[in-house]
């Protein structure tokens with residue numbers, strides 16, 4: 001159940017292939033039930049998922065964050081969930097960041113390039129409530145990964161960037177769809193992507209949760225999402241702020 005990554009182009013393909021080379025399954029201890037990611041996004045208005053992001057292929061170094069302190073600051077500012085990037089090479093993350101961040105008590109999304117079922121088990125064992133599943137990486141295996149996540153008690157944020165990928169996500173039975181404004185092959189950002197594909201998803205009868213992802217810096221930029229999206233995921237503009245708590249408050 002490993003995706004064929006030879007067909008994944010650009011930066012996304014490079015990162016995903018490296019991730020797959022590194023997977024080494026081992027036996028993991030159980031972890032008690034984490035708080036619900038889905039319920040956290042269901043709250044009133046547009047819920048904020050704040051991301052812990054130290055660096056990225058598009059921005060380079062962002063900030064040398066302490067995951068525990070960042071999670072607490074995000075929580076004080078009003079974030080409803082935390083996205084923890086655990087990819088080490090391009091994003092400077094690690095699995096242990098989940099352990100550090102979970103102290104703040106908010107549901108955690110393991111943000112990584114899931115390319116092997118073992119990565120779902122890892123997410124669960126390290127205390128994540130949800131995992132990111134990227135349709136551009138998993139292709140027709142998206143449904144199988146979704147089912148595996150469900151069995152493990154994990155919510156899944158199924159990420160799409162094109163109408164075709166949206167079709168795959170809907171067909172796979174995704175309950176939470178993330179529309180990424182950033183093209184992960186080229187890293188170009190277009191904030192009109194999320195409203196357009198979000199509308200399309202609703203037209204096609206999708207009644208689950210919608211999350212807009214990437215490129216947001218100001219409250220004004222969130223306006224087009226209101227009434228259509230349940231949540232927004234913000235990384236760089238928060239992680240790179242001098243005062244994380246204030247930065248979240250300014251967006252909520």
Ligand SMILES: O=P(O)(O)OC[C@@H](O)[C@@H](O)c1c[nH]c2ccccc12
Pocket residue numbers: 051053111112113134159180213214215216233234235236237
């Ligand atoms: O830093 P930004 O532009 O606010 O974006 C956050 C998040 O959407 C982005 O980190 C992201 C979205 N999908 C991904 C997949 C892999 C790695 C990272 C991502």
